[in-house]
Each structure stands twice: as structure tokens, then as C-alpha cells.
Amino acid sequence: MPVIFRLLPAVLFACLSLTAQGEQLRIVTEPWAPYVYEENGHMRGLDYETTVIIFQRLGIDVQWQFLPWKRCLAMLEQGNADGALDIFQSHERDNLLLYPSEPLSQVEFVMFYANARPHPFQTLDDLWGLTIGTSPGYLYSAEFRESRLFTREPAPSHEANFGKLARGRIDLLITDRRVGQHAIKMLGLENQISQAPKVISSQQQFLAVRRGAGMDLLIQRFGAELKRFKQTAAYAALSEKYAGASAKKTLSMPLEQTVEQQESSAR
Template structure:
């Protein structure tokens, strides 16, 4: 290999590898089971484990922090974190963040109501006069965010939202289907809460990193390795463990989902 090519290779991998600079990639995320969470001091979840495997293959060490979502976004904005796990794409964020071409997972947003105060619905127009539990630091679609038909009431955590729903302090709450189903079992309230069957919207979740030197190449490598891993039996086994739907089922659900009226996006704290 010519000397100049060798030098370029060294420079390239120096930019890409935090380990080469004696640093770790600082990734923040909010517990969002079954995608990413902690249990008995161990980090788990479909997206967490997938990301950890990909970074290990790339030879990149990661320092993880599990924090409330608004705190995660604040750390991204101030440079205290290099990236965020399970973040949604938004055009506004493109100026500061880079996204791989391959998403980690797909989420489906639905609403839940208490069995003793049922509020089944098909459209937002049927929610007139109701109070909907939301999550701080999340940005919802314009239709949902600006509607005057109902009231939006945030809670400090997803668990707190379900507690408010059980106690009758809110009429419904909005969250990802699998996150909600996980919490019904975690909180032992499956006999008290029902999931409204209408899929409000779908969204891809990504690992995104700040726009710094070398990060564009890191994102390219991450996306390519993630796509490769998803074709392996190991990923199929991991997906099955966390109850992920097969790709054809996701595509079918996407085609029948309601037009994005309540897209729930993890967005910047300056909403």
C-alpha cells in the first residue's frame, strides 16, 4: 500500500474510533422498555442490545447514561452527550444531528384507557372534552398538539401516566404499543387498562449523533453494520425475544394505519 494511502487510512480510523483517542462515545437514552431499559443493574432491550453489538463489531467503546428524555436532549444540545438512542427523525434536527440510513426499530402509537371509564375511538374528533396523558420532552404532531378539542396533560414518567389513568386523573394516554403492553405487565394492571386498537401512527427509531468531525463516517459505518446484522439469525432471535413483529407485518400495519394525526416524536426540549 502506498505511504499516502496508509496515512489516509490511519487518519480515517483515528477519526472514527473513539477508542483510538482514549475516549468513549457518550450515548444517552431514556428507559423505554422493551426497546431499552435497565433491570437488576443490567442494560437490556431490543435496540440497546442491537446497538451494543454493532458498536462492538466496529471496535467503538460506549459510555451509556439512562436519563429522563428532556435531560437527554439537553445533554445533546450542550455537547455533554455525543448521541442519543431511540430518537425520532425530524427535519428541524438535521442541522445538529446525523442519522444512519438504517433505523433500529419501528414503533406504533396507540392510546390506552381505563376499563371502568372506557373511551374507545377511531378519530381525534371523538376525544372532545377529554384529558390525554402525554410525556414531557416529546413532540406530537401538529393536529394533536394544537387541537382544542381535548386537554394534554404531561406526567414525569410513563409509569406515572398509567398511574394517573388508573386513578381517573386522565381519560386516556398516548404511547408506543409495545411500551404500553410492557408496562401493563410490569405494573400488574392488565386487568384495569385496555389498549385502543387504532394505530394512530408509526415512526422509525434511530441512533443519532451530533455533527462533529468524523461523525458522518461513523454514521455510515454504523448504518451499514446494522443493516448487515439485521440479516443474521442472531438478530431474528433477539427480535423474537422482545416480541418484535416481522417486517411484513410492520409493512401491513403501516399501510392500514391512520394518517399521522398524533405522531409522537421524541424532540428537543424547546418545544
């Protein structure tokens, strides 16, 4: 019997269980434009809209909630949320969360700099004496996190980080390429801030759910449906919609595995 038919009864059971209890699947996330964000009172974004379509195809009703990322993870740990959108896979969370085989998207981590104060670099050594803007609740690689060559300075939001960069309060800022480009556009900083030309590292992000009865098979079904959807013209159009200014190709660069990830408490 094909695997898909063996999965259907368990997936149906999970869906019926939620319906019978009058419950929705509770998914939490942090605004992470252009992957997921709120605009004029409506949730939008490449990964959000993709996830909505997949759950509609599975016949599952979802309740969404925006929270600071640390709060999202605390709700998962306390059992107050069923899943999280746009989370990185981490071995530290294997006992808590289940991930589908198919990622929602791939993020690329780069540095941004103020045009008036460029800081060319090739390795971590080139960052000596600088102050690097980081995001609260994020976990960076041990090399980046523990280095004494430079100072890491968090800000309460991406917008605050880019404001500090524009005003010269930090020297560089590390974040995802699409997230950074979206923030620059929204803040009207296109003529003041630029992206360093090389990709530092990349990471896949997922829709993950808490372990529980029927959830392992549900997430398998989600992954299979997501993989099929990615082959459609509808997904191609959705991806193009949020491609923005990301058409320029950048060069890969192994910079001491400086991967931006949210702490195990994190994305």
C-alpha cells in the same frame, strides 16, 4: 473502488482518535422499555442490545448514560454527549445530528384506556371533552397539540401515566404500543387497562450522533453493519425476545397525523 473500502479509512480514523484520547463514545438515552431500559442493575432492550453488538463489531467502546429525555437533548446541544439512542429523525436537528440510513426499530403509536371506562374513537372529534395523558418532553403533531377539543395532561413517567389512567384521573393515554404493553405488564395492570385496536401512526427511531470529524462516515458504517445484522438469526432471536404480547395485529388509522415524537427537544 467499492464504497465500503472508501469508508473504512475514515471510520478507522474516527475510532483511533477516540482511542488515542482515551475516550469512549458517549451515548445518552432515556429508559424506553422494551427498547432500552435497566433491570437489576443491567441495561437491556431490543435497541440497546442491537446497538451494543454493532459497536462491538466496529471496535468502538461506548459509555452509556440514562437521563430524562430533555436532559439528553440538552447534553447533545451542549456537546456533552456524542449521540442519543432511540431518537426520531427531525429536520429541526439536521444541523446538529447525523442519522444512519437504517433505523433501529419502528414504533407504533396507540391509545390505551381503562377497561372500566372505555372511550371508543375514530377521529380527533371523538375525543371531545376528554383528558389525554401525554409524556413530558414529547412533541405531538400540530393537530393533536393545538386541538381545543380535549385536554393534554403530562406525567413525569410512563408508570405515573398508567397509574393515573387506572385511577380514572385521565381518560386515555397515548404512547408506543410496545412501551405501553411492557408498562402494563410490569405494573400488573393487565386486567385493568387495554390497548385501543387501531394504530394511529408509526415512526422510525435511530441511533444518532453529533456532527464532527469522521462522524458522518462512522454513522454510515453503523447503518451498513446494522442492516447486515438485521438479516441474521441472532437479530431474529433478539427481536423475538422483546416481542412480548405484541403479536396481535392492529389496523392502520390515519388520525390527523397524531404522531408522538419528542420535542425538538425530543425523541
